[in-house]
C-alpha cells in the first residue's frame with residue numbers, strides 16, 4: 001500500500017569540474033511493508049527512497065572526508081524527527097551513499113569514508129557504566145516530566161472546584177498535591193543535574209582520548225600523507241571535528257532520550273485524557289513542524305553563510321597581523337584596514353539578515369503555538385461544556401501537548417545534529433585507522449662500533465606518491481664513501497632534495513634501493529636511522545617557540561646541559577647565546593622569529609650535532625644567509641663535517657669546490673662525477689654551470705674547502 005509521498009528539493013553533490021545542479025523538486029514514494037512494523041517499514045521506506053533517488057540523480061562522489069552529502073540531507077529532511085523517534089539506526093542508511101564512493105588511487109591513505117562504529121565502541125566502552133547511569137537518570141527525568149501535567153491538571157481541578165463551590169479549605173485540599181508536585185520538580189531537577197554531569201564527564205573524557213589517539217596517529221603518518229594534506233585541515237579534525245562529535249554525542253543521549261520518552265509518555269497520557277483532542281494534535285503538530293523545518297533549513301543556510309563571512313573577515317585580519325612586517329614595509333596599513341572593513345561590513349549585513357530571519361521565525365512560531373493553545377482551549381472547552389472532559393483534564397492536556405510539541409521540535413533539530421556528528425566522527429576516525437607504509441620504528445640497528453656511514457643509492461627510481469606519473473629519479477646511482485664529503489649540484493628541480501629525502505627514509509624508492517653500510521634502509525629501524533645516524537640541516541631551519549636549550553636538546557632528549565653547550569660551541573652558537581640576558585633560557589619566539597637567519601641556522605646545526613650523527617645532510621644550509629653569516633655558519637659546518645659522511649646540496653658552486661666528490665645531477669640522473677678540477681677539465685655540465693654563475697656574479701677567491709681542513713683528507 002502506498003502510504004507516503006515525499007516531495008524534496010535535491011541538489012547534486014559537489015563534483016570536481018561540474019557545477020552544482022540547480023535545486024529541483026521531485027516526488028518519491030515508499031510502500032508499507034507487509035509486517036506492518038513501523039520501524040522496519042521506515043527502514044524499507046528509506047532504502048526504497050534511496051534507490052529511487054539514485055536512479056534519478058547523477059552520481060556525485062562525495063569530497064573525501066565529507067562523507068554525508070546530499071543523500072543524508074535528503075534522508076534528514078524527509079524523515080528527520082520521525083526516523084529518530086522510531087529507529088535511530090536509520091541514520092547510517094541515510095549516510096550509506098558515501099560508502100560507495102570509488103577510492104582515489106592517487107591518495108592511497110583515504111581509506112575510510114564511513115562512520116567507524118567499531119572504533120567508536122572502543123572509545124565508549126570504558127565509560128559504559130557511567131553512560132548506563134546517565135541514561136537511567138535521563139529516562140527518569142523524562143518520566144517525571146510526563147507525570148507533572150497530570151498533577152497540574154488535578155490541581156486545576158481543585159481550583160475549579162473551589163471557585164465553583166467555595167466549600168472546604170483550598171489549602172488543605174491542594175497541600176498534598178502541591179507537595180507532590182514540589183517533590184517531583186525537585187527530583188526532576190536532581191535527575192537532570194545528574195545525567196548532565198555524567199554525560200559531560202563521558203563526553204570530555206572521550207574527546208581527550210580521541211584527540212590523543214588522532215594526534216598520535218597523525219604524527220606517525222608518512223611524509224607523503226602530509227604532502228597531500230593541509231595542516232589546517234588536520235588541525236581542524238583535532239579541534240572542530242572532535243568538538244562537534246562530542247556535542248552531538250551528548251545532545252543525542254540527553255535531548256534525544258529525553259524527548260523520545262516525553263513524546264511517547266505524553267502521547268499515552270494525552271490519548272487517555274481525550275482521544276479526539278489527541279487526534280487533532282497529531283494532525284496539526286507535524287504540519288507546523290514541517291513548515292518550521294523548512295524555515296529552519298533556510299535559516300541554517302543563512303547561518304552557514306554568516307559563519308563563512310566571519311571566517312573570511314578573520315582570514316583577512318589573520319593574514320595582515322601574521323605578515324605585519326610585510327604590511328609595514330609596504331605601508332599598506334590603510335589598505336588592510338579597508339579590506340577588513342569591507343569584509344566586516346559584509347558579515348554585519350549577513351548577521352542582520354540572519355537576525356531578521358530568526359525574529360520572523362520566532363514570531364511565527366509564537367503565533368503558531370499560541371493558535372494551537374487557543375484551538376485546544378476552544379475545542380477542549382466545547383468538550384468541557386458538553387461534559388466530555390473536565391477542566392483539570394483540559395489543563396493537563398494543554399501542558400502535556402506543549403511538552404510533546406517542544407520535544408518534537410527538539411528532535412527535528414537533533415537530527416541535523418546527528419548527521420553533523422556522524423560526519424565529524426567519520427572525519428576523526430578516518431585518520432585514526434590509517435597506517436603508514438613506513439613505520440616509525442621497527443627493524444634492525446647497526447651497532448655503533450660497526451657503523452661506518454657508507455651510503456649507496458643502487459639504481460634508484462622514484463616518483464612522489466602524490467604525483468605518481470612523474471619520475472623524479474631515474475636509475476639513480478650514487479655512493480657516499482664513509483667520512484667523505486659529496487656535493488650534489490645541478491639544475492633547480494633536478495631532484496637533489498629528493499635524494500636527501502630518500503636517505504632520511506621519508507619515502508621509499510619505487511625501484512632500486514638505498515643502503516647504509518650495505519644494509520637496505522628498509523630493513524633498518526627508521527627511528528634509529530633518523531634519531532641517531534642522520535643529521536639534517538636545511539635551508540630554512542624550523543625552531544620551536546621554546547628556549548634555546550630545549551631547541552638544541554630536541555636533537556637528543558637525554559642530552560645533558562654540558563652536551564648542549566658542547567654542541568652549541570661546535571656550531572659557533574655558544575657566543576651569541578651567552579650574550580643574551582637569559583642565555584640558554586632565552587625563548588626564541590614562534591618558529592624562532594626573535595633570532596637572525598644565521599643564528600637560527602647555527603642552532604639548527606647544534607641541534608643536528610648533539611646526536612653525533614654519522615651521516616650529515618646539508619641541504620642548501622647557507623644559501624639564505626648574507627656573506628658574514630654565511631662565513632660563520634660555513635665555519636661551523638666545516639667543523640661539523642669533519643670525520644662524517646656528508647651530503648652537501650648546493651646551488652652556489654663556490655661553496656662545494658673543496659668537496660671530495662662533486663656529483664652533477666640532471667633530470668633525475670647522475671651525469672657527471674669528479675672533483676672540482678676534474679669536472680672543470682672535462683668541460684661538461686659542471687663547467688657550464690660554473691660559467692653561468694660566474695656571469696651572474698664574480699666568483700670569490702677559492703675558499704679553503706672542507707676537504708682541505710678535513711682531518712681525514
Ligand SMILES: Nc1ncnc2c1ncn2[C@@H]1O[C@H](COP(=O)(O)OP(=O)(O)OP(=O)(O)O)[C@@H](O)[C@H]1O
Nearest residue numbers: 227464466467472491492493494495496497498499
Ligand atoms: N613533496 C613533493 N611532492 C611532489 N613532487 C615533489 C615534491 N617535492 C619535490 N617534488 C618535485 O620533484 C622534483 C625534484 O624536486 P627537488 O626538490 O628534489 O629538486 P631540487 O633539485 O632539490 O630543486 P632545488 O634546487 O630547486 O631545490 C621537482 O619537479 C618537484 O616539483
